[in-house]
Amino acid sequence: MMYRLIAPVIGLFFALSVLAAFVSGAYNAITEPAQPTAEKLFHRAPKELKLQSDGWAGTFDRPQVQRGYQIYKEVCKACHSLKYVAFRDLEELGYTPDQVKAEAASWQVPGIDPNTGEANMRPGLPTDYFPSPFANDTAARAANNNAVPPDLSLMAKARHEGPAYIYSLMTGFASQDGYKNDKGQELLKLFPDAKTPQGLHFNPYFANLNLAMPPPLANGTVTFADGSPNDLDSEAKDVAAFLVWTAEPNLEKRHQTGWWFILFLFFATGLGYCAYRNVWADKKH
Amino acid sequence: MSFPWANHYNPTNPLMKWMDEKLPLPRLVYNAIGAGYPVPRNLNYFWNFGVLAGFCLVLQIVTGVVLAMHYAPNSTVAFASTEHIMRDVNWGWMLRYAHANGASAFFAVIYVHIFRGFFYGSYKAPREMVWLLGVVIFLLMMATGFMGYVLPWGQMSFWGAKVITGLFGAIPVVGEGLQHWLLGGFAPDDAALNRFFSLHFLLPFVIAGVVILHIWALHIPGSSNPTGVEVKSESDTVPFHPYYTAKDGWGLGVFLIIYCTVVFFMPNQFGHPDNYIPANPLSTPAHIVPEWYFWPFYAILRAFTFDIFFIPAKLMGVMAMFGAILVWFFLPWLDNSPVRSGKYRPMFKWFFGALIVDMAVLFYCGGAPAEEPYVMISQIATAYYFLHFLVLLPLIAAMERPKPLPFSITEAVLGADDAAKLAAKS
Numbered sequence A: 001m002m003y004r005l006i007a008p009v010i011g012l013f014f015a016l017s018v019l020a021a022f023v024s025g026a027y028n029a030i031t032e033p034a035q036p037t038a039e040k041l042f043h044r045a046p047k048e049l050k051l052q053s054d055g056w057a058g059t060f061d062r063p064q065v066q067r068g069y070q071i072y073k074e075v076c077k078a079c080h081s082l083k084y085v086a087f088r089d090l091e092e093l094g095y096t097p098d099q100v101k102a103e104a105a106s107w108q109v110p111g112i113d114p115n116t117g118e119a120n121m122r123p124g125l126p127t128d129y130f131p132s133p134f135a136n137d138t139a140a141r142a143a144n145n146n147a148v149p150p151d152l153s154l155m156a157k158a159r160h161e162g163p164a165y166i167y168s169l170m171t172g173f174a175s176q177d178g179y180k181n182d183k184g185q186e187l188l189k190l191f192p193d194a195k196t197p198q199g200l201h202f203n204p205y206f207a208n209l210n211l212a213m214p215p216p217l218a219n220g221t222v223t224f225a226d227g228s229p230n231d232l233d234s235e236a237k238d239v240a241a242f243l244v245w246t247a248e249p250n251l252e253k254r255h256q257t258g259w260w261f262i263l264f265l266f267f268a269t270g271l272g273y274c275a276y277r278n279v280w281a282d283k284k285h
Numbered sequence B: 001m002s003f004p005w006a007n008h009y010n011p012t013n014p015l016m017k018w019m020d021e022k023l024p025l026p027r028l029v030y031n032a033i034g035a036g037y038p039v040p041r042n043l044n045y046f047w048n049f050g051v052l053a054g055f056c057l058v059l060q061i062v063t064g065v066v067l068a069m070h071y072a073p074n075s076t077v078a079f080a081s082t083e084h085i086m087r088d089v090n091w092g093w094m095l096r097y098a099h100a101n102g103a104s105a106f107f108a109v110i111y112v113h114i115f116r117g118f119f120y121g122s123y124k125a126p127r128e129m130v131w132l133l134g135v136v137i138f139l140l141m142m143a144t145g146f147m148g149y150v151l152p153w154g155q156m157s158f159w160g161a162k163v164i165t166g167l168f169g170a171i172p173v174v175g176e177g178l179q180h181w182l183l184g185g186f187a188p189d190d191a192a193l194n195r196f197f198s199l200h201f202l203l204p205f206v207i208a209g210v211v212i213l214h215i216w217a218l219h220i221p222g223s224s225n226p227t228g229v230e231v232k233s234e235s236d237t238v239p240f241h242p243y244y245t246a247k248d249g250w251g252l253g254v255f256l257i258i259y260c261t262v263v264f265f266m267p268n269q270f271g272h273p274d275n276y277i278p279a280n281p282l283s284t285p286a287h288i289v290p291e292w293y294f295w296p297f298y299a300i301l302r303a304f305t306f307d308i309f310f311i312p313a314k315l316m317g318v319m320a321m322f323g324a325i326l327v328w329f330f331l332p333w334l335d336n337s338p339v340r341s342g343k344y345r346p347m348f349k350w351f352f353g354a355l356i357v358d359m360a361v362l363f364y365c366g367g368a369p370a371e372e373p374y375v376m377i378s379q380i381a382t383a384y385y386f387l388h389f390l391v392l393l394p395l396i397a398a399m400e401r402p403k404p405l406p407f408s409i410t411e412a413v414l415g416a417d418d419a420a421k422l423a424a425k426s
């Protein structure tokens, strides 16, 4: 019978303790209301982005992903690695094995001199992975205002709404002077201290509004052989589409396999349901 | 172990006869999940979830064993080996998504299974042992899920491990030493990753063992049912096979449709994007959150922000978080209403509804950043949680006037039960 007493005592102990915490929290909230921060008021959610890879039947728009690859190669690779992607993977983008071989050979990757055993650079092979632009993080920091440019292989999955985020980040660099949010509040008026430090760049889509990457893309930064549009907006979309592929190269196979699974399961479940009705037909339940 | 009218195993095939004499395994199966096990005829779909949980366990073991063939538990390569599984292992992406979302599916199923127990009073005599073993399984699952999430060695893996093992640091005197001993170092690193992998591989088999005990204990009184009235005569039951094999079979189909939809079309929905960033001890994520199935308990942990006398807030939070699950062990004795099923308990019903809402609120707050108003909301919800189990349930049991129960399952289903009434008269 002891537990009849102990149980409510324990229950009340926890309940009252947490209510005491509530009272102290409420008191703090009233006496010192939380001050909104610049990040809270001026950070923007990613813009909307539609890609062919979206949705349940999404596939890669190969010409677009190829354009994105060209942008990576001509712009981003100066700072960003792509270390989980190998040249051989490019075959999935519609390049022939010979084209992949030639493409790999146009990159220099770290190697070993077969005569002296010393480290050197050699042309890439299809089995090689994309090389890093910097020897190590320290070198990367030294060249980038003390920030390490992150590896881009998984970027499209490593941020909330990744593809739209990449697209927004590429197109979101802005001048801070007179910058207003959707409510019409002006950043530097409300937060004079929030001025972008020397060497950083203002971008309201970045979590803390200022990042070490200079705007990598602008209208006409790259020229496409087939004459596809190369305004900033199109380039940003193309590079986002490319990074969706690098993050999830099996996306198409996953969707296709998924449809077969679902189709089969509907069929099997339908049969199972009939069997169930049949077995229970004579039993009220 | 069964009702007198249960079918008897009678092999006619000479090979099966021979087998029955040497090792009566087919007999065991026949009596446990075959035609030899009589089950109430009126079970609703909430009773499908035990079998679904068993399926999830098998699914996790099968996918996990194959993943383990390709995974490398070393802090320098764990993340890369997970990417190797995703990109280069044949069907590796499918295995990994099946396993990661399998853990989510497992917990979703288990939560329904547990709440079924709450509502229908399945924890009451004579099934207390079934319930106690179930709580043990739930604790083991939480340990397994937590350690599994550490293995890919992403940012949330690392920081989750750091926060959760840090909880042991709240224990007075021995806490810090215990924390370092558990981790094999001052922060999660190779030593921790290796032991987590070893235990993550082991625990599912321990779970399988406890599941066998759980089912054994269940088969002594047999399943309860939505009326909560015990089986009285043969007309109350049907043989497990083919009746419930058929029902569980098509239920499994529905479950698989939902599960495969997630695995193939939204496999990262339940994960956190930060876990696609390799672990970095020097960069703390903006918000450290565990997987969704821990959120209600994480909210309870963070609700305690105020020292109570000599007990620091952090220790209170840790005690409350573990207490929130340990209290389930005492449920059979806290709720001593003689009526099992919530269907016939007009007052309990409302408080059960309140508990669901309360858990939903805790769930939401546990996934939200540790800011106001979420902390204040979870404080109210935490208070209700403890009051519900430790104060209200005993009170309700004492105060409530339950509705009249049907005489038997047969009466509940068919409207009348002649056989049982006759038997009662004589």
Ligand code: HEM
Pocket (backbone or CB within 6 Å): B057, B060, B061, B062, B063, B064, B065, B066, B067, B068, B071, B082, B096, B099, B100, B103, B106, B141, B144, B145, B146, B147, B148, B149, B150, B151, B152, B200, B201, B202, B204, B205, B207
């Ligand atoms: C109760 C059963 C189990 C649960 C709840 C569970 C849960 C988890 C979770 C949440 C993860 C992290 C998923 C991710 O982010 O990738 C994981 C990973 C992993 N699990 Fe399990 N697991 C279970 C059984 C097993 C078994 C039986 C094995 C092997 C014998 C296993 C091997 C692995 C391996 C190797 C990984 C890491 C690979 C990866 O990250 O994909 N698991 N598990």
